[in-house]
Amino acid sequence: MLPLETNGSEDLMTDLFTYIDGHQDEFVQSLKEWIAIPSDSSDPLLRKELIKMVEITAERIQALGATVELIDMGQEQLNDGQSVPFPKAILAQLGNDPSKATICFYGHVDVQPAKMEDGWITDPYNMTERNENLYGRGATDNKGPVLAWINAVDTYKALNQEIPVNIKFIIEGVEETGSQGLEDLIKGNSSFFSDVDYIVISDNVRLSRKPALTYGTRGDAYFFVEVQSGTKDLHSGTFGGIIHESMRDLVYLLANLVDSSGHILIPGIYDDVSPLTEEERKLYDDIDFDLEEHQNNSGVNTFLYSTKEEILQHLWRYPCLSIHGIEGAFSGYGSKTVIPGKVIGKFSIRLVPDMKIPVVNKQVINHLKSVFAKLKSPNKLVVTLQIGALPWIANVNDLQYEAARNAIRKVTPEMIRDGSTIPLARIFQDLTKKSIMMLPIGGADDGEHSQNEKISRSNYIQGTKIFASFFLELAKLHKDLQMNNDPLTIKTSQQNGS
Numbered sequence: 001m002l003p004l005e006t007n008g009s010e011d012l013m014t015d016l017f018t019y020i021d022g023h024q025d026e027f028v029q030s031l032k033e034w035i036a037i038p039s040d041s042s043d044p045l046l047r048k049e050l051i052k053m054v055e056i057t058a059e060r061i062q063a064l065g066a067t068v069e070l071i072d073m074g075q076e077q078l079n080d081g082q083s084v085p086f087p088k089a090i091l092a093q094l095g096n097d098p099s100k101a102t103i104c105f106y107g108h109v110d111v112q113p114a115k116m117e118d119g120w121i122t123d124p125y126n127m128t129e130r131n132e133n134l135y136g137r138g139a140t141d142n143k144g145p146v147l148a149w150i151n152a153v154d155t156y157k158a159l160n161q162e163i164p165v166n167i168k169f170i171i172e173g174v175e176e177t178g179s180q181g182l183e184d185l186i187k188g189n190s191s192f193f194s195d196v197d198y199i200v201i202s203d204n205v206r207l208s209r210k211p212a213l214t215y216g217t218r219g220d221a222y223f224f225v226e227v228q229s230g231t232k233d234l235h236s237g238t239f240g241g242i243i244h245e246s247m248r249d250l251v252y253l254l255a256n257l258v259d260s261s262g263h264i265l266i267p268g269i270y271d272d273v274s275p276l277t278e279e280e281r282k283l284y285d286d287i288d289f290d291l292e293e294h295q296n297n298s299g300v301n302t303f304l305y306s307t308k309e310e311i312l313q314h315l316w317r318y319p320c321l322s323i324h325g326i327e328g329a330f331s332g333y334g335s336k337t338v339i340p341g342k343v344i345g346k347f348s349i350r351l352v353p354d355m356k357i358p359v360v361n362k363q364v365i366n367h368l369k370s371v372f373a374k375l376k377s378p379n380k381l382v383v384t385l386q387i388g389a390l391p392w393i394a395n396v397n398d399l400q401y402e403a404a405r406n407a408i409r410k411v412t413p414e415m416i417r418d419g420s421t422i423p424l425a426r427i428f429q430d431l432t433k434k435s436i437m438m439l440p441i442g443g444a445d446d447g448e449h450s451q452n453e454k455i456s457r458s459n460y461i462q463g464t465k466i467f468a469s470f471f472l473e474l475a476k477l478h479k480d481l482q483m484n485n486d487p488l489t490i491k492t493s494q495q496n497g498s
């Protein structure tokens with residue numbers, strides 16, 4: 001194995017990139033094989049496939065030379081009283097040289113559901129290349145990025161080069177259904193994280209065509225609001241007009257959560273939102289964001305706001321309330337004349353700094369109770385908080401952000417936040433106190449969770465190169481830091497002329 005020569009790192013980088021370009025068809029073939037496994041974590045009938053997917057991933061990581069531990073995550077209780085095993089979680093380690101930086105990569109190999117009849121142009125589990133895009137469920141979320149990281153490590157191995165950092169993996173199989181058990185896994189394996197310096201997640205997408213680094217995500221408080229009028233559904237010809245309908249109550253409650261301008265109607269909800277400073281306001285001006293393209297990607301004609309700055313702020317730094325659905329309501333084909341006996345409204349509030357989950361919970365319950373009181377309805381109202389995930393904000397001055405900027409090379413990456421939620425980001429930050437960074441390789445138009453999900457061939461291969469080069473850049477900066485030679489300090493003192 002050739003030792004790491006930082007002076008020759010440009011040559012090494014060239015060799016790594018040449019190898020990646022030359023082997024791109026093999027990398028694409030690996031992705032095709034992974035996508036062929038329908039590892040949909042929401043479908044208990046596909047649990048065997050999901051378990052197989054985790055096993056294949058573990059074997060792949062083991063083949064890199066890593067030691068792999070498969071952690072039992074117990075049983076998932078299903079609504080019908082049955083249970084199925086959760087897929088195991090992977091903890092793996094490659095290298096333990098104390099002089100090197102240790103990066104832990106978190107990702108998932110389960111996917112969202114996908115069926116041809118949902119509107120896929122080609123079979124979601126038979127990856128198809130069209131116009132240099134690789135279409136298939138999991139292509140960008142998250143099989144492509146997980147494989148790109150593995151490909152990057154593999155490239156060092158293939159070239160018989162020493163990997164300049166220690167690498168750990170934490171890979172799970174139930175991210176799409178809420179990462180059950182993962183917080184406990186992190187708590188119960190503190191020794192695994194004790195020597196980790198940096199945690200990297202590549203489970204989101206860029207904002208534009210430009211490469212990006214993500215330093216923040218919103219959190220989410222997800223509520224169920226249940227209204228029950230009786231023990232069963234009723235015929236509206238026989239009972240319509242003489243009872244307090246649960247659906248009428250629920251629709252009224254949901255209609256009083258947010259107004260047509262997007263303003264949340266819950267008293268006090270904006271009280272803890274951190275004020276926009278002049279310094280932060282300026283950040284939005286320079287961000288490369290094509291509003292028209294974003295609108296085209298959405299399939300919606302008109303947004304609530306018309307400027308780039310307003311749109312980004314309302315995605316990243318202000319809360320929003322979305323109504324997701326009603327369980328128990330008639331939603332099928334035709335014109336059934338039913339009055340549902342019990343309905344459950346589902347809505348969630350994206351949380352931003354410095355909102356607090358218990359405060360939001362109380363505000364929501366008080367508001368719904370007071371709106372409900374106006375109805376003078378005898379029906380039963382129950383409000384429950386189902387998910388409480390906090391927002392995450394990183395320190396962009398952490399060394400790994402500098403290393404990633406260097407690794408991206410050709411352009412300065414956009415520093416972005418993400419309006420959605422990766423609950424694990426904040427959980428990692430709070431439990432491990434390590435530096436967290438999101439390094440997305442997928443594009444804004446990849447269609448995560450949507451029909452015809454894809455990753456472009458170029459993003460997948462460039463992403464592999466970025467990861468490979470990130471290892472080298474981080475190793476260099478980490479070494480400088482260890483020698484008490486913090487390059488950021490040097491830069492500052494040089495700028496000061498000292």
Ligand SMILES: NCCCC(=O)N[C@@H](Cc1c[nH]cn1)C(=O)O
Pocket residue numbers: 203204205220222348387389418420421422423448
């Ligand atoms: N771009 C990454 C998106 C990851 C994602 O979709 N996360 C979910 C998590 C969630 C929040 N509330 C319920 N699930 C999301 O909707 O943001």
Ligand SMILES: [Zn+2]
Pocket residue numbers: 108141142175203
């Ligand atoms: Zn994901």
Ligand SMILES: [Zn+2]
Pocket residue numbers: 112141176448449
């Ligand atoms: Zn997802």
